[in-house]
Amino acid sequence: MDCIHKYGVWIAESLQLRTKSFEQLWLFITEAGGPKAAFFIVFPCTYFFCRRTGLAVLWVAALTEWLNLMLKSVLFGERPFWWIPESHIFANKLPKLEQYSSTCENGPGSPSGHAMVTAAVWWVVASSLHSYLYRRNCSIPWTYAPYLLYGTILAVVGISRVFVLAHFPHQVFTGSIAGLVLGMYLLRRVPERRPMRFFLVLTSSLMIGTLVLNAALRTLGVDLTWSMALAKKWCKHSEWVRADVATLTSLARDCGALLGMGLAQHWKPGGWPLTRGPQAVALALSYVALYLVCSAPLPLRSPVLYYMLFALKFVFLPQIVVLVPGLVHYMMRKMKWN
Numbered sequence: 001m002d003c004i005h006k007y008g009v010w011i012a013e014s015l016q017l018r019t020k021s022f023e024q025l026w027l028f029i030t031e032a033g034g035p036k037a038a039f040f041i042v043f044p045c046t047y048f049f050c051r052r053t054g055l056a057v058l059w060v061a062a063l064t065e066w067l068n069l070m071l072k073s074v075l076f077g078e079r080p081f082w083w084i085p086e087s088h089i090f091a092n093k094l095p096k097l098e099q100y101s102s103t104c105e106n107g108p109g110s111p112s113g114h115a116m117v118t119a120a121v122w123w124v125v126a127s128s129l130h131s132y133l134y135r136r137n138c139s140i141p142w143t144y145a146p147y148l149l150y151g152t153i154l155a156v157v158g159i160s161r162v163f164v165l166a167h168f169p170h171q172v173f174t175g176s177i178a179g180l181v182l183g184m185y186l187l188r189r190v191p192e193r194r195p196m197r198f199f200l201v202l203t204s205s206l207m208i209g210t211l212v213l214n215a216a217l218r219t220l221g222v223d224l225t226w227s228m229a230l231a232k233k234w235c236k237h238s239e240w241v242r243a244d245v246a247t248l249t250s251l252a253r254d255c256g257a258l259l260g261m262g263l264a265q266h267w268k269p270g271g272w273p274l275t276r277g278p279q280a281v282a283l284a285l286s287y288v289a290l291y292l293v294c295s296a297p298l299p300l301r302s303p304v305l306y307y308m309l310f311a312l313k314f315v316f317l318p319q320i321v322v323l324v325p326g327l328v329h330y331m332m333r334k335m336k337w338n
Helices: 002-018 020-032 035-049 051-075 080-087 113-135 140-163 169-187 196-219 226-234 247-264 276-295 303-337
Strands: none
Touching (some): 002 140, 020 035, 020 140, 035 051, 035 247, 035 303, 051 113, 051 169, 051 247, 247 303, 276 303
């Protein structure tokens, strides 16, 4: 693997040297391409245009991130920012590389979660756009344009992850392939109108599966905090090693979103009829509400309370997206009555 890692470091160094002028763009893309964006940005937008596509995005994002979590736990992938000093291969001459605030993720690096979730979620979006354009009898180039957009998004997100030293290129590639396969598979199995019991059993299974895997790794003598220790040791600034990218945080996000998805489907299965104008207002109000929920501070002193409240944020996420159109519908009807 050292040869692959060395080649990856060379690619990252070339990227940073040759595209330094695009630094802010890469930082924006790596932030916008994270799993959190799939929940807070892609899901609400797609839900307002097509209810099933929105539910599919939430479903695919949660399960893909969880599976990525499991893969990272057993593959023990290195990250460039700690592998370079730990390997001692560059002891005589360190490569000219710079760290950023998005560099210092504290979990294992393989496969890339950004690439995997992006590949899965945007496959749902691209497939839905393709079907929509095909039904409208658009020309063949237009019907396949969403797949061109899909490939472009995957490429720029992958490049951004290599640029900030969060991943090696091979981790981005394997994450993209895994995400594409999962997106295709899970898109056909969206749990529409399933009972709440289904989501309770599913989230319980995800949590139990994670605990069982962690217990098995401990039994085998694996230190589950090995990557966190390396991240803290080699990150340029300790405050860049954030709690909101920890492994348990991803699990809390996925379980909370799936529980919220199950609960939201029982409010108004058919949705509320809104024209384009009120629909745009509802979408804007949803994003405002989601921003307030997302930016709400959580207590870090009590880990149990932190993870419970973090999961609760994502339980609220689908409720906001589903219920805000109902509020707008009610307000529109009241204005007509007056």
